[in-house]
Amino acid sequence: MAPPSAPPARPPGYYVRQRLLRNPPAMLGLGFIVLCTLVALLGYWMLPDNSPSANNGLVVLQKQPPGFRVDVLPVPLPDSIRPTRRGLLARWWGGQPPLTQDLPIEPRFRVTADSVYVRPYVPYRPAGAAAPAEVGVALRQLAAEPAENRQQVVEQAVTHRRYWLGTDKAGRDQLSRLLLGTRISLGIGLVAVLISVVLGMAIGAVAGYVGGWVDSLLLGLMTVVWSIPGIMLVIAISLALDSKGVWTSFVAVGLTMWVDVARVVRGQMLSLREKTFVEAGRVLGLPQSRLIWRHLLPNMTGPLIVLATSNFAAAILLEAGLSFLGLGVQPPAPSWGLMVNEGFQLLGTEAGLWLTLLPGLAISLLVLSFNLLGNGLRDAYDPKTPLG
Incomplete structure (x- = not known):
């Protein structure tokens, strides 16, 4: 009868890895650290608000609860103050300054030849209070569109934004x-x-x-x-x-x-x-x-x-x-x-x-x-x- 073969020689690092892999709490902690590391590495690429320091706040939306949802009309900034669009790496490192001014609005609006009339969103309106007055917002892209397409252009421009964890006191995500x-x-x-x-x-x-x-x-x-x-x-x-x-x-x-x-x-x-x-x-x-x-x-x-x-x-x-x-x-x-x-x-x-x-x-x-x-x-x- 042949004697049993000796186990193969292993370097010390092999046994260290085996002990670590068989430790569920340690592997759970390692998994969470790896997840956080991926979030940190992706940075601005994966954020709902990729402005520098995620600091694009809307004061009217301050202190909203988790899951809050609102319609937002992005209004292009004038060319004189509009920032340039950053490249992929620059946006990963420092974010992208906002290219538009976001205006929270009520769901209904009406469109004219070159403007859209909206009611600004008011989060805490007392019962029975009058609705806010309409505000006209000039949109240059409407002038070049046929009359029958202007409503669709505005509907496509309006974003339905959801704040999954709510907003802080400055209205930031x-x-x-x-x-x-x-x-x-x-x-x-x-x-x-x-x-x-x-x-x-x-x-x-x-x-x-x-x-x-x-x-x-x-x-x-x-x-x-x-x-x-x-x-x-x-x-x-x-x-x-x-x-x-x-x-x-x-x-x-x-x-x-x-x-x-x-x-x-x-x-x-x-x-x-x-x-x-x-x-x-x-x-x-x-x-x-x-x-x-x-x-x-x-x-x-x-x-x-x-x-x-x-x-x-x-x-x-x-x-x-x-x-x-x-x-x-x-x-x-x-x-x-x-x-x-x-x-x-x-x-x-x-x-x-x-x-x-x-x-x-x-x-x-x-x-x-x-x-x-x-x-x-x-x-x-x-x-x-x-x-x-």
Whole structure:
């Protein structure tokens, strides 16, 4: 009887992937993160309102509930103030400034030779109140059309717009701003993680490998930065840079989160620098920089990936808190924290509930997804976790 064949040799990464794939909460979190990433990458291409910062608001439609629907007549802007139509890439990066002035109207209208007479939409008209007076809107395209076609031309021009998540206090589409806010939240998380990982790895590796007075000095620096509240540090950095824009928030949040990475790298470096392969490298005369970057740091991949996911979630929460306080991303940028603040100011009204709940739910779901993924990665990189 032939002995059973040994299982094929697998690299460690294979078992990490298998453990992660068999963790349903982690895969659920990863799926939501991938979905948000696709939304952030598509950006203005997929928004109902693709104006810059999704800021094309109609004040008459402010604080409308989810599912609200209205007829809108787009009136072309005069050539003197009409913006140019942007290309595909420019529209993806910064949106398209409105080419028309949108006029919410009642469903009925009448057409003349060169104008259309409409009744402006009034959302809160008391019972028994008189209907609003008709307003004439000149449409140049009507003059060139035969009389029998003018009604059809206007009907085709009128759009039946639905606000699936309602509108905010400025009459802006809440769905568009919520989707566009994904780009800011993921962007600030990515920049913050990159800055914190690069800076933390450099400082932690030098402190742990060199040791001595260098370690004491850098450890003291970590302790001082660790003792300062993150929000206060971001305020100080914003004041030093004399700016409160989007990119300032990105950099400021990243510069407050490197201490966690540095402490982990320093601890790992202290335990690895006495290993046999490091002694062999020293005997061979390898420079310290090569030992650190080519041989020691790659052995910390697992802990660093887990820490990066938790820092991603922390950066999103920190940015939301700063924007809520008015210290982060500034209006009209659609930051989720800023949207929560706008809804919070309307609490007590009918619109305040969903204007606060929707961006708050988005923040919670994205942070929860990163935490679930981080827990799954921690278990996946633990060799004691069973594959089943």
